[in-house]
Amino acid sequence: MEEKKEYACPEQQRVGCALAGIYTALSIEGVLPIMHSGPGCIHAISSVLSVANGGQNPVPYMESVVPSSNLSEAEVVFGASDKLKSVLEHSLQYYKAEIFMLVTGCSAEIIGEDVGEIAEQYTTPEKTVLHVALPGFKGNNVWGHHQVLSALIDGYVSEYGETEVVPKRVNVWGVVPHYDPMWVGTLEKLETLLRRIGLEPNIIYGPGRGIDALKKIPTAEYNLVLAPWTDLDIAKKLERTFGTPYIHFPYMPIGPTAEAELIRTLAETFDLDPVLTESVIKERADRYFYYFNRNLVWIFDMHNQRSLPREFFANASASAALSITKYFVSDLGLSPRRIYIPEDVPKKHRKTVKKLFLETAGEYLTEEDIIFTDDGGLFEQYLKDVDQMVRKSAVIGSIWDDITAKKANMPFVSVCAPYGDVLVCDKQYFGTDGALTLMADLYNDAEKKGLVSAVV
Ligand code: SF4
Known part of the structure; x- marks a missing residue:
């Protein structure tokens, strides 16, 4: 189903404007964005992706120290390039970074000066200056995330990247840093698993990675995209640019079924030791089922016929919704009722995303149950019209849906931006271990809301 407009304007903001692509730059150590935008822009983009999204700050450069030309009316009328050059010169002098990214927002793009030329003028063998246009319009x-990655590939990796392909090295894509509130913890766990099965993961985001990882991008044997649509175009670009093939495994695995599928896919692609990979699958599944069985009676409530959720709604990013749908359907026995994807998925990717949901949960979903929208409020509107029995379903989404779920007395788990004004720290739902955390979060919320009392 395509977007159905119920409101005059979208409600419940769940994405930032394009300028919030700077969070991708800020998550790569050694890359410093320099804002060429209005003074309020950074505050506007941080409202969804920063503190309200699990208490995240970019490290080491939090928003308050990101240089900005703070464009005002005077620069819009008389030109802004002198001011930008001055901010850039000071940044080159005082900030420890190797890549300085001039980021143009709406006002700078409307002025239309040649910022790319300034970037070229200030680039030296030691310090690269790039331009990326991220106007919110x-x-x-x-x-914006994709634009930042494209600019880094074209302006830095193509120039300084190493060339010799290293067997078993794999670049990891599909995670949008900061937008995915659990990105750091997820990537840490993924990295550990990939190393365990004999691969050499190359991840550019997060602590201890950064510039060296960027340089290694062309040396990977494969690019691995772990998302339904994000970074697919980046993988295709890398294939065109460096000849690296890509693997599209469409979700970050949660639970034993998806994790085993990922390991076996990688084992086949990279010709890994089958004894090792099967033993890793078994060891991790055994641990999962030990904990699962300890809570089995509670989860399925075999004795008391309590009203625990057996169905769920998603109002979440395509990545989070698909990963969790896969886990709920394959391992936990919850079936989806409707999937809202309020992140404005580009039209060219919608068919693929819809197909992935139908392949994962076609027994429960029809095409009409998968709704692409930029209006986070559509789900709340829909819920008003459904009967009380449907309300016994669980909800996964952002903190906005927590409000909706509380009103409707439904169990809820926050899985995407804005995650809420709480600390996410290294929390993640990755693989078999993360699945246990997700399962506990879901049933604990039901308990907290008093939804586990006996069905009358
Ligand atoms: S939409 Fe434009 S003006 Fe508004 S925050 Fe984004 S870049 Fe700045």
Whole structure:
């Protein structure tokens, strides 16, 4: 189903404007974005992707120290390039970074000066200056994320990347840093698993990675995309640019079924030791089922016929919704009722995303149950019209849906931006271990809301 407009304007903001693509730059150590935008822009983009999204700050450069030309009316009228050059010169002098990214927002793009030329003028063998245009009128933060990666590939990796392909090395894509509130913890766990099965993961985001990882991008044997649509175009670009093939495994695995599928896919692609990979699958599944069985009676409530959720709604990013749908359907026995994807998925990817949901849960979903929208409020509107029995379903989404779920007395788990004004720290739902955390979060919320009392 395509977007159905119920409101005059979208409600419940769940994405930032394109300028919030700077969070991708800020998550790569050694890359410093320099804002060429209005003074309020950074505050506007941080409202969804920063503190309200699990208490995240970019490290080491939090928003308050990101240099900005703070464009005002005077620069819009008389030109802004001198001011930008001055901010850039000071940044080159005082900030420890190797890549300085001049980021143009709406006002700078409307002025239309040649910022690319300034970037070229200030680039030296030691310090690269790039330009990336991220005006909010062009798209949202996921679009901005892709623009930042494209600029880094074209302006830095193509120039300074190493060339010799290293067997078993794999670049990891599909996670949008900061937008995915659990990105750091997820990537840590993924990295550990990939190393365990004999691969050499190359991840550019997060602590201890950064510039060296960027340089290694062309040396990977494969690019691995772990998302339904994000970074697919980046993988295709890397294939065109460096000849690296890509693997599209469409979700970050949660639970024993998806994790085993990922390991076996990688084992086949990279010709890994089958004894090792099967033993890793078994060891991790055994641990999962030990804990699962300890809570089995409670989860399925075999004795008391309590009203625990057996169905769920998603109002979440495509990545989070698909990963969790896969886990709920394959391992936990919850079936989806409707999937709202309020992140404005580009039209060219919608068919693929819909197909993935139908392949994962076609027994329960029809095409009409998968709804692409930029209006986070559509789900709440829909819930008003459904009967009380449906309300016994669980909800996964952002903190906005917590409000909706509380009103409807439904169990809820926050899985995407804005995650809420709480600390996410290294929390994640990755693999078999993360699945246990997700399961506990879901049933604990039901308990907290008093939804486990006996069905009358
Ligand atoms: S939409 Fe434009 S003006 Fe508004 S925050 Fe984004 S870049 Fe700045």
